[in-house]
Amino acid sequence: MSAVDDSRTLGRTRLSFASEADIDEFVETLEKFERGELTPDQWRAFRLVRGTYGQRQTGDVQMLRIKIPQGILTTRQLEALAEVGEQYSRGFGHITTRQNVQFHFVKLHDVEPAMRQLAEAGLTTREACGNSVRNITACQYAGVAADEVFDVTPYADAMTRYLLRHRLSSSLPRKFKIAFEGCADDHAIVGMHDLGFRAVEHVNGSARELGFRVVVGGGTSIMCKSAVVLYDFLPANDILNVAEAIIRVFHKYGDYKHKQRNRMKFMMKDMGWERWRDEFGQALTTVMAEGGADLPFDANDPPVEHAPDWEPASGPSVLETVARATGSKVKGPGITPQ
Structure with missing residues (x-):
């Protein structure tokens, strides 16, 4: 490649x-x-x-x-x-x-x-x-929103790379969805995800610690349910280990037989919050005893993408854009865009 x-x-x-x-x-x-x-x-x-x-x-x-x-x-x-x-x-x-x-x-x-x-x-x-960790989404305004706590892009990217081809990522009972949000408004809708991260910062004098409010167990479709709070503040460097532990519990206790009710929210309901929380805690302890995983950058000083200092090229006009779109050849069966 x-x-x-x-x-x-x-x-x-x-x-x-x-x-x-x-x-x-x-x-x-x-x-x-x-x-x-x-x-x-x-x-x-x-x-x-x-x-x-x-x-x-x-x-x-x-x-x-x-x-x-x-x-x-x-x-x-x-x-x-x-x-x-x-x-x-x-x-x-x-x-x-x-x-x-x-x-x-x-x-x-x-x-x-x-x-x-x-x-x-x-x-x-x-x-x-398939029954895997699906594409990890993030707020569409990440990195450019004036009201964001911080840009969640580096953290979501690190999570993507950590879980892509992970030994459990393609052998789960059902699909597993993760989202990141850094703005005041929840554009990523973290509450409808199996695992959601909302940017939070703790400031103590001149010291600034970055972290996330973590929610788990959300979902739509059958049994619509908003995710519940697992951490009000999780230090940013711990996100990979927490995700690993949650996925291990889902992999171990999830329902592999009943497709219509085997998202993680069903497992959590069957187990009850207290038991699920205990199993998660044990899994997290095991993850940390194995050495855990750190972010590939300073969690409190993430990579920052600065605005380019060159003059942007002018884009095609509206008429040119329409001409290109309508001039492309659509083939095959199915609905044709108009």
């Missing part, structure tokens, strides 16, 4: 989330399925955590979901998405509520070249679907 993964690289200058080994494994596993060495259920479980859904329409049609961590894209990544949409999908894509991009009506054997094209730009489909 042209982009090199580096966990120390944060923000909009960060590099690759992709792995060629993931794509090689996808190809090898698909070949095993086509030789009859894997059952349809085994293949389905694998392809889902590689971001590939089988569509309900008849024929060879897949939906490919690409993670856009914190909704941040480079120019090259936008170009790669456009190229994949034109070459392998219908000429356009869909932006999801979890800051992903999806392409429909992709042929199964086009998934590999699409993945490789995206990987060249540093994008991955790994754990974008």
Whole structure:
């Protein structure tokens, strides 16, 4: 790949989330399925955590979901998405509520070249679907809002890199969603997530400690529930260990049999708050005894992205934008954007 993964690289200058080994494994596993060495259920479980859904329409049609961590894209990544949409999908894509991009009506054997094209730009489909830690979202105003406590982007990025390809991240009872918010208004809606982080600061004289109000167990759909407070203030450097402990409890005690009621909120209801809190505490103690995990930067002095000092280039006019959009070729079945 042209982009090199580096966990120390944060923000909009960060590099690759992709792995060629993931794509090689996808190809090898698909070949095993086509030789009859894997059952349809085994293949389905694998392809889902590689971001590939089988569509309900008849024929060879897949939906490919690409993670856009914190909704941040480079120019090259936008170009790669456009190229994949034109070459392998219908000429356009869909932006999801979890800051992903999806392409429909992709042929199964086009998934590999699409993945490789995206990987060249540093994008991955790994754990974008299935029973996994899904794309970690953040406030769309992070880093530019006048009223934010601090920019949550470096912390969300570090969490993304820590959990991507984590040994438990793709073997959970059900999907697991995480969000970060730094503004006064909760644009990320952390309360509807399995795990939410809201920026908080403690100031003592000239000393400033950064941290998060942590909420757990939220969700929509069946049994709508707002997440409850686990910590009013968690020092920022502890977020990876707390997330690890919560995921370990979900992995150990979650319901693997009943798809309609196996989100973490159901497990917490069945266990009761006190027991869940005890199990979490024990798991956190174990995580810390194993050495724990620190952020790849000073938690109280995170990387800051400064506004560029050059004159921005003028964008295309409204008429030119409309001409480009309407001039693109849309193909295949399904709804056509107007």
